[in-house]
Structures are given as structure tokens and as C-alpha cells.
């Protein structure tokens with residue numbers, strides 16, 4: 237069992253408040269991913285959990301026991317850093333044994349633990365090498381191994397894969413996921429990588445300026461971002477945000493973006509009718525457009541085309557707005573070309589222009605569940 241709870245946790249450095257009173261529950265066996273812009277307090281939160289830094293206020297609980305004053309070594313939490321932080325003068329085997337030696341674990345037990353972890357991570361052949369003779373991916377495996385031999389109750393990962401190339405990141409990402417599925421150890425994982433966050437997490441926690449803006453299952457957050465900040469932060473490319481206005485025409489609730497008006501799907505009708513003429517921000521994911529060959533859809537000027545092989549990303553100007561538009565497969569579009577672009581209006585998001593908050597989310601959910 238390892239359930240972690242932060243209650244009113246605050247961290248101040250001098251006059252700067254880095255973590256505002258923060259409440260967060262990390263369920264036993266969960267994979268919690270922390271994301272947020274640089275400087276929002278993710279590493280600080282991990283360091284507080286690991287005991288490498290102390291809280292200014294508030295309580296950290298591990299299975300309902302306060303651990304604020306426990307030494308890092310007594311917390312049973314193992315941290316893996318972006319920089320690997322291996323001891324350069326020790327071999328891989330000695331790096332793996334380091335913590336066990338300090339704890340005076342018996343030699344045979346040390347050997348068997350090292351052998352088991354080396355087997356799982358595929359680093360058997362590297363045990364006698366020094367870190368300088370390892371590639372980035374191998375170093376990262378050793379860093380993970382060093383955390384694993386401790387059999388911790390909680391793993392803390394601070395951007396463990398960000399120094400690696402894309403292919404190796406993918407391999408190790410899958411290994412970390414497999415490890416979690418196998419051992420179900422509670423994990424708290426910081427990343428800037430959208431794919432890692434979406435694929436690894438049971439729960440994503442989106443932070444901004446030392447506060448939690450939204451937490452939930454990855455697809456819940458992707459489908460229902462609570463505000464424009466989360467809408468742009470989760471998902472790649474970021475969601476397009478267009479200024480518009482709610483406008484009912486001929487009895488149909490809709491939205492006008494510059495000169496283009498479109499009807500809203502039924503689930504928005506109630507909210508839109510109540511707030512007619514209100515300025516809004518319309519959120520449209522790059523994938524929620526379609527190419528049309530009828531003149532009914534507005535035209536867009538292609539500015540830039542990025543082909544990855546499996547998808548085409550177009551940068552276009554549409555109704556005076558710069559947009560990212562993405563299609564599966566290959567689109568034969570050229571810069572300066574004009575295309576006719578429709579919106580999959582079922583998929584749009586609406587936010588209040590005033591404060592960027594998702595519009596009447598309760599009405600949206602009620603009508604969705606009623607459908």
C-alpha cells in the first residue's frame with residue numbers, strides 16, 4: 237500500500253511562493269503524471285515528496301502517516317532524475333548496490349536484487365562498466381535500476397526520458413508502463429512530453445503557477461479542458477482558440493467567428509440561448525476540421541504544409557484566424573493554395589471570453605448524459 241496525500245502543502249522561497257496551498261491525492265498503485273509550464277513547481281513537488289526539500293506549510297501523508305519530518309532514506313520513495321545522477325567513480329553494479337550498502341543489506345541479497353533488476357532492464361552485460369562508458373539510454377536504465385533495487389513504495393520520476401532521442405524514449409516509455417503494470421507500484425512522473433503524459437497516466441495533474449488547474453483521467457482532460465489554458469496545454473498541436481460571439485439566427489443557437497456563423501450542436505443549445513450575444517472563445521482541435529468540395533464551407537489560405545508521412549499538418553488562415561489543421565494521411569496542398577474548410581461542430585469547445593473558463597460545463601454534461 238502506498239497512498240500519498242498532500243494537504244495544504246505550500247513551499248515558499250523567501251518572498252516567492254512556489255507552491256500555493258496544494259491538495260492532491262495520489263491513489264495507491266496509480267500512475268500520476270504532473271504536467272505544466274516550466275517553473276510551475278513540478279520538481280519542487282517531487283522534491284518535497286522525496287524529502288529533499290521541506291514544506292513551508294501543510295502535511296504530506298503516506299498511507300495516512302505524516303512523513304514531513306522523515307529523512308529521505310526513511311521515506312521509501314525512490315527518485316529518478318532527468319540528469320540520471322549516477323556516481324561516476326562507481327561501476328553500474330556498485331551504483332545499483334549503493335543504497336543497499338548504506339542500509340547494510342546482506343551481500344547475497346544485494347547480488348540477487350541486482351541480478352533480478354539487471355535482468356528486467358536488460359543491463360546484465362553492463363554491470364562492470366562505469367557510467368562514462370554508457371549511452372544515455374543505458375544510463376537511464378541504470379538510474380531506474382538504482383531506484384528499483386530499493387523496492388520503494390513510491391517511484392518519483394522527474395523527466396526521466398527527456399535527454400533521450402525519440403526512438404529510445406518510445407522504447408523506455410513502454411518499459412516504464414510495463415513495469416508499472418507488473419508491479420503496480422505508485423508512481424509520480426513529471427514530463428513535458430504530451431505522448432508520455434497521455435499514454436502513461438491513470439491521472440494527469442495540470443499545474444500552473446504552483447497550483448493545480450485540473451486533474452483527471454487523460455482523455456477526460458483532453459475532452460473536457462476546464463479552461464483555455466488546459467485546452468492549449470493538453471494535446472498536440474495545441475487547440476485552436478478563436479474569438480467569437482454566441483448568436484441565435486432564425487431560432488438556431490450558433491456562434492459567429494468574424495463573418496462566419498455556424499449552428500451549435502444540441503448539447504450547447506440551452507447554454508447558448510441563455511447567453512446569447514456573449515463573447516466566447518471557440519476551441520477547435522486541429523483534427524476537428526474537414527476538407528470540403530462544396531462552396532458552403534469557408535475558404536482558407538494555406539500558409540505552410542508539414543507532412544510527417546502518417547499525417548498532414550497545415551498552417552492556414554481562415555476567416556482572419558491563423559489555424560493549425562491536421563488530417564490523417566497525405567494531403568496534396570501547397571502554400572498559397574485556397575482550400576474549403578469545414579468544422580466538425582460536434583467536437584467544438586466553448587469558453588467564456590471574459591475569463592477563459594469552460595462554458596457552463598454542467599449544462600454540457602447534463603445534456604450529454606441525456607443523449
Ligand SMILES: Nc1ncnc2c1ncn2[C@@H]1O[C@H](COP(=O)(O)OP(=O)(O)OP(=O)(O)O)[C@@H](O)[C@H]1O
Pocket residue numbers: 249254272273274275276277278279280281
Ligand atoms: N532552491 C530554490 N530557491 C529559490 N527558488 C527556487 C528554488 N528551487 C526552485 N525555485 C523556483 O521555484 C519555481 C518552481 O521550480 P521547479 O523546479 O519546481 O519548476 P518545474 O515546474 O520543475 O520547471 P521545469 O519544467 O523547468 O523543470 C521556479 O520559479 C524556480 O525558480
Ligand SMILES: [Mg+2]
Pocket residue numbers: 278279280394
Ligand atoms: Mg523541473
